[in-house]
Structure formats: structure tokens, C-alpha cells
Amino acid sequence: MSKRAEVPYETTLHVRDSCLCLHVQRAARALARRFDDALRPLALTHGQFSLLMSLNRPEPPNMSSVAALLAMDRTTLTANLKPLERRGLVTVSIDEADKRNRRMALTSAGRSLLAAAVPIWKRTHAAIDRLLAGASPDRLRTDLRALA
Numbered sequence: 277m278s279k280r281a282e283v284p285y286e287t288t289l290h291v292r293d294s295c296l297c298l299h300v301q302r303a304a305r306a307l308a309r310r311f312d313d314a315l316r317p318l319a320l321t322h323g324q325f326s327l328l329m330s331l332n333r334p335e336p337p338n339m340s341s342v343a344a345l346l347a348m349d350r351t352t353l354t355a356n357l358k359p360l361e362r363r364g365l366v367t368v369s370i371d372e373a374d375k376r377n378r379r380m381a382l383t384s385a386g387r388s389l390l391a392a393a394v395p396i397w398k399r400t401h402a403a404i405d406r407l408l409a410g411a412s413p414d415r416l417r418t419d420l421r422a423l424a
Contacts, residue, residue, distance in 0.1 A: 288312065296423075300420075307322075307404065308322050308323075310400060310404065311325070311400055312399040312405060314317075314396050314397075314399070315393060315396055315397075316392055317396075318396070319390060320389070320393055323356060324356070324359070324360060325390075325393050325397060326346060327342070327346065327356055327357070327360065328352075328360065328365065328366070328382065328386055328389070328390045328393070329378050329390065330342050330345050330346060331366060331381060331382050331386070332382060332387075336369075336379040336380055336381040337379065337380060338371060338377050338378065338379055338380075339353060339354070339378050339380070340377075341377070342380060345410070347424060352414060357380065360386070363385075364383055364385050364386075365382065365383055365385055365386035365389060366380055366381065366382055366383060366386050367380070367381050367383055368380050
């Protein structure tokens with residue numbers, strides 16, 4: 277009969293208190309809820325806001341560049357685009373230079389909604405920065421980019 281392997285409770289506490297992945301995930305979920313709540317009057321989620329913002333470029337970007345920016349695979353990006361397309365906020369078209377690729381663009385309605393969302397994002401973001409009193413939000417952003 278083999279002895280059952282066990283992890284001491286002290287290890288659980290150590291992981292709880294020191295695991296960067298856990299702390300970043302918890303913070304990301306809390307931030308997402310905060311932005312989702314703020315953007316709810318516009319029927320937008322924080323992910324949709326980020327996606328719309330990523331399309332706010334002089335030239336329509338391709339799927340690969342947006343997927344890389346948002347750290348998601350193309351399949352996930354396609355799934356996230358569909359509700360925005362149905363709402364008439366974005367268009368997806370075939371890339372004339374390479375028919376295998378797709379380009380995405382904000383519609384007039386998408387640009388208007390994004391313009392309405394930016395002040396909400398700014399207010400929410402300023403409130404979050406104030407929560408980091410005594411810390412450096414810019415340093416945190418730098419450190420998070422280093423991890424990404």
C-alpha cells in the first residue's frame with residue numbers, strides 16, 4: 277500500500293501569498309468588473325472596449341496584428357468580433373492585398389460609441405490610479421508589460 281502524497285497547508289498559504297499568477301488574475305478580474313460596471317450603460321464590456329480601441333487606427337488592421345495586441349488567438353478574436361459586427365459597430369472585410377486575410381474597421385456607429393466610452397474609461401482609470409496611492413501606476417504598467 278502506497279502512502280498518499282500530501283501538500284502541507286503551509287505550502288498552500290505560501291502559494292496564496294506569493295503566487296504572481298494568482299495575484300495578477302485576481303487583480304485582472306477585479307479591474308474587469310470595475311470597467312464592465314462603468315461601461316454597462318453603453319452595453320459594452322471592457323473586452324469590447326479594448327477591441328474597439330484596437331481598431332481605432334488610420335488604416336484597418338488585420339486579424340493577426342489585433343490578436344497579437346490583445347494577446348488572444350485569432351479564433352477568440354473572431355468570436356469577440358461577432359457581437360460587435362451584429363451591432364453594426366465594426367466591419368470585417370477581405371484584405372485586397374492578400375485574400376486569405378481579413379481587415380477590421382470601426383463603422384460610424386462604432387466610432388461614436390467609442391467616443392462616448394472614452395470619458396467613462398478615463399474616469400474609471402483615474403479612480404483606479406488613485407487606489408494605487410503611494411505606488412507607481414506607471415511602474416506597474418511597465419512591470420506588467422515585461423511579463424506579457
